[in-house]
Amino acid sequence: xxxxxxxxxxxxxLKYLQQRREAMVETLRQMVELESPSDxxxxxxxxxxxxxxxFAAAGGQPRFHRQSERGNHLQADxxxxxxxxxxxLLGHFDTVWALGTLARMPWRVEKGRAWGPGSYDMKSGxxxxxxxxxxxxxxxxxxxxxxxxLLNTDEEIGSNTSRPIIERLARQSAAVLIMExxxxxxxxxxxxxxxxxxxxxxxxxxxxxxxISPGEGASAILELARQxxxxxxxxxxKRGISVNAGVIKGGTRSNVVAAEASALIDVRIARVRDxxxxxxxxxxxxxxxxxxxxxxxxxxxxxxxxRTMGVAALYVKARGVAARLDWxxxxxxxGGASDGNFTAAxxxxxxxxxxxxxxxxxxxxxxxxxxxxxxxxxxxxxxxEAA
Numbered sequence: 188x189x190x191x192x193x194x195x196x197x198x199x200x201l202k203y204l205q206q207r208r209e210a211m212v213e214t215l216r217q218m219v220e221l222e223s224p225s226d227x228x229x230x231x232x233x234x235x236x237x238x239x240x241x242f243a244a245a246g247g248q249p250r251f252h253r254q255s256e257r258g259n260h261l262q263a264d265x266x267x268x269x270x271x272x273x274x275x276l277l278g279h280f281d282t283v284w285a286l287g288t289l290a291r292m293p294w295r296v297e298k299g300r301a302w303g304p305g306s307y308d309m310k311s312g313x314x315x316x317x318x319x320x321x322x323x324x325x326x327x328x329x330x331x332x333x334x335x336x337l338l339n340t341d342e343e344i345g346s347n348t349s350r351p352i353i354e355r356l357a358r359q360s361a362a363v364l365i366m367e368x369x370x371x372x373x374x375x376x377x378x379x380x381x382x383x384x385x386x387x388x389x390x391x392x393x394x395x396x397x398x399i400s401p402g403e404g405a406s407a408i409l410e411l412a413r414q415x416x417x418x419x420x421x422x423x424x425k426r427g428i429s430v431n432a433g434v435i436k437g438g439t440r441s442n443v444v445a446a447e448a449s450a451l452i453d454v455r456i457a458r459v460r461d462x463x464x465x466x467x468x469x470x471x472x473x474x475x476x477x478x479x480x481x482x483x484x485x486x487x488x489x490x491x492x493x494r495t496m497g498v499a500a501l502y503v504k505a506r507g508v509a510a511r512l513d514w515x516x517x518x519x520x521x522g523g524a525s526d527g528n529f530t531a532a533x534x535x536x537x538x539x540x541x542x543x544x545x546x547x548x549x550x551x552x553x554x555x556x557x558x559x560x561x562x563x564x565x566x567x568x569x570x571x572e573a574a
Contacts, residue, residue: 192516195326197511199567203322205287210279211261211318211560212301214241214351217279218310219294219303223258225344231258234280235340235372237262238313242336245321246329257348258340260358265320265334273357274574277526278542279342280310283549292551299453300545300554304347311555312366313338315551319568321353327383331572335360339526345488346526357530362574363499364567365527365539368548370519374559375492377540378502379520380528381427384454384461386485388414392445393478405478406443408437413475418452421468427457428465429522454487455522459532462487468474489528497531497536505538512562536569541567 204211221234238261239249247263254260258281267273284292284304298356301311316336323330335356339349346353355364366555370377390411395404421430430452437448454465466487472483494499502518509516519540544563547553 201565204564208561215314217297219306222286228258231340234259260349261338263336266553267330269335271332272361273335273362274571275363276316277337278314279339281340283343298329302554306555307368307540307545307553308548312551315564321562323568357535362536363530366495367525368542369540371543374518374544375517378518379494379499381455381522383489384487386452389449389482391480392446397442405461405476407448408445410476411433429455459490470529489524490532492528492531493573501536501538504573
């Protein structure tokens with residue numbers, strides 16, 4: 188049952204957040220300077236404790252999903268004035284940057300941007316979450332509807348420990364808002380993402396002396412090369428399929444016919460139905476040299492986030508919210524994947540790319556446009572009420 192709570196006024200909300208722009212930059216600074224590489228549990232957990240305090244101060248009820256090897260995932264539940272299903276705000280606070288990166292890539296504010304490791308991907312998105320939720324509470328005393336925040340610690344390395352939690356909470360939600368960075372400097376949200384898979388193709392050959400008895404051997408390297416030529420032919424850009432062998436290993440010495448070789452193969456697909464198609468193609472590979480054996484492992488890890496009716500309808504709501512803030516919100520698709528792939532594959536309306544506007548994800552020029560922070564937070568706040 189809906190409540191009689193008055194919805195937040197867009198102009199008032201935006202003005203409030205504009206007045207808090209420096210506070211938002213400070214929040215972002217604190218997070219960036221708490222480095223949190225995916226593979227360092229102690230460092231990630233330090234940031235998690237800081238974030239739990241921040242979300243508690245914003246009115247949430249934080250709790251951890253504790254992990255033995257990876258960082259503890261953080262959930263914060265916000266009660267609402269009505270009984271609608273919650274909106275889920277989803278993000279991650281692990282980064283690709285090793286501990287100590289700040290020494291050569293320090294936090295700084297310069298040329299209208301905030302710079303530093305993880306600033307764009309995606310600590311700015313968490314900053315926006317916090318300040319959007321705070322603004323809604325300031326506007327009405329409590330949120331119009333329940334909100335579930337989930338921040339995981341292994342997104343950059345596959346979300347293996349957090350995926351069950353993500354999917355369980357998403358099934359309980361009316362919509363999922365992904366706080367990953369926006370697409371491009373114009374701040375487009377993402378309504379489609381490719382699915383991603385990783386496979387390992389291993390070839391076992393027959394070793395032999397390359398000079399004395401080369402004919403007795405069967406080169407695993409040569410067989411792998413033949414196979415990768417075939418694998419590369421599976422790429423169909425018009426269909427949205429790309430297959431790339433990115434890491435190759437093999438052999439022991441130049442004078443030995445190689446007994447083993449392997450390749451890591453990245454697969455991207457734009458349509459859910461192509462997951463089974465490309466999997467069949469890879470498993471149908473057969474050795475050209477009968478002395479060699481092939482072994483394939485791996486799978487599609489994330490199905491595509493397709494632009495379904497539910498995704499499109501959520502984008503229309505977001506575009507309407509942006510119009511109330513006097514700006515045009517565009518949409519985009521991307522070849523990269525996020526945890527939004529998981530939630531969209533469940534059929535839950537999902538909108539991605541609601542985080543910071545900037546550039547340089549996983550790169551030395553990682554930065555966020557400061558001027559965009561208040562407007563972006565206002566969009567998230569109003570979309571929570573509209574979704």
